[in-house]
Amino acid sequence: MELRQLQYFVTVAEEGGFGRAAQRLNIVQSAVSQQVRRLERGLGVPLFDRSSRHVRLTAAGERLLPEARAVLTAADRTRRIAADIAAGHDGVLRLGVVHGPGDRIYRLLAELATSAPGLQVQPHRLSAADRLAAVRSGDLDAALVRAARPVAGLELLHAWSDPLYAAVPAEHPLPSGRDLHLADLAGLPLRLASRDANALFHDLIVDAFRRTGTEPLLGPSFTTLQQTLTAIAAGPPSWTVFYDVNGLPSIPRVAIHRLADLTVTTSLVVPAGPPSPAVRQLLQALHRTAPDVGA
Structure with a gap:
């Protein structure tokens, strides 16, 4: 599991689709789809229901979404603290x-x-x-x-x-x-x-x-x-x-x-x-x- 994969998962969930997520992330849609697939294989559960015209979270996806956001928030805080340490402020x-x-x-x-x-x-x-x-x-x-x-x-x-x-x-x-x-x-x-x-x-x-x-x-x-x-x-x-x-x-x-x-x-x-x-x-x-x- 990579932070990038979690970020793509959260973005797709927030945007309601892979295309809009790709636009927000400023990357191609295939890269978003590929990384989310890898995350699903790594976790062993499907995160999205792709059977309809709209991408929807599965039950597993709904449960894991707040956890993924928490991990990204913690990672962002870690980066900010590291920057403060590098500047001598922390x-x-x-x-x-x-x-x-x-x-x-x-x-x-x-x-x-x-x-x-x-x-x-x-x-x-x-x-x-x-x-x-x-x-x-x-x-x-x-x-x-x-x-x-x-x-x-x-x-x-x-x-x-x-x-x-x-x-x-x-x-x-x-x-x-x-x-x-x-x-x-x-x-x-x-x-x-x-x-x-x-x-x-x-x-x-x-x-x-x-x-x-x-x-x-x-x-x-x-x-x-x-x-x-x-x-x-x-x-x-x-x-x-x-x-x-x-x-x-x-x-x-x-x-x-x-x-x-x-x-x-x-x-x-x-x-x-x-x-x-x-x-x-x-x-x-x-x-x-x-x-x-x-x-």
């Missing part, structure tokens, strides 16, 4: 996301919902390493990754950059009259997440120190921001570096300073090569909410 976008900062992610998803309302976004929260691996394997269509580095087979598009902050003991002497730099903190133990816990951010900080000609003095590992800030307030002198996710914290005996010489970049990581239609929609939404994307 389908599923599997997106790896990051925490914060602010409402950037919410604005991005809201923009995407407005521009492509039929596109179903499935956000996935994974570690940075797992997000990169999932894009490489095809389990994710794209991922936002903070402090990402080039990876074979993947393309990194700049999405946005955020400032980094140093949390130091409030009584720690700091240079006055200028912004705070990493070199100002080189002698103070740094509470930094281990490389096993967050390799991308760990390497970002260590490499930034090395560009200044110094090595960070590593202290106890960063755990959570709250626990780490509490340890800085209560323990021996130390400091940590972090990015804003839910607003800058206020902790007694801890001072927060913006670093002048270091930011962290969030990249949209996609498979190398032409983007899929859904990813194209994501890129357009990202351009509208973060105009420097790809810069």
Whole structure:
């Protein structure tokens, strides 16, 4: 059974004859008759009574006509959905996301919902390493990754950059009259997440120190921001570096300073090569909410 045969069957039934059906379909009458005969042989039942001057549906034809129309309607809907998927207006976008900062992610998803309302976004929260691996394997269509580095087979598009902050003991002497730099903190133990816990951010900080000609003095590992800030307030002198996710914290005996010489970049990581239609929609939404994307 072919969709074309069902279409010819429905058209003959609606027009009441093979000749008028052929005119409507803009084909020769013999082609219509041949395809309907093939459909009848395939189904094993006659669809039309051809014994009189007028073509009439048989009982089987009357029963199967609404089913044939339903199949054609479903096929037409399938074609329309496929066209929307090809244009990026429909389908599923599997997106790896990051925490914060602010409402950037919410604005991005809201923009995407407005521009492509039929596109179903499935956000996935994974570690940075797992997000990169999932894009490489095809389990994710794209991922936002903070402090990402080039990876074979993947393309990194700049999405946005955020400032980094140093949390130091409030009584720690700091240079006055200028912004705070990493070199100002080189002698103070740094509470930094281990490389096993967050390799991308760990390497970002260590490499930034090395560009200044110094090595960070590593202290106890960063755990959570709250626990780490509490340890800085209560323990021996130390400091940590972090990015804003839910607003800058206020902790007694801890001072927060913006670093002048270091930011962290969030990249949209996609498979190398032409983007899929859904990813194209994501890129357009990202351009509208973060105009420097790809810069």
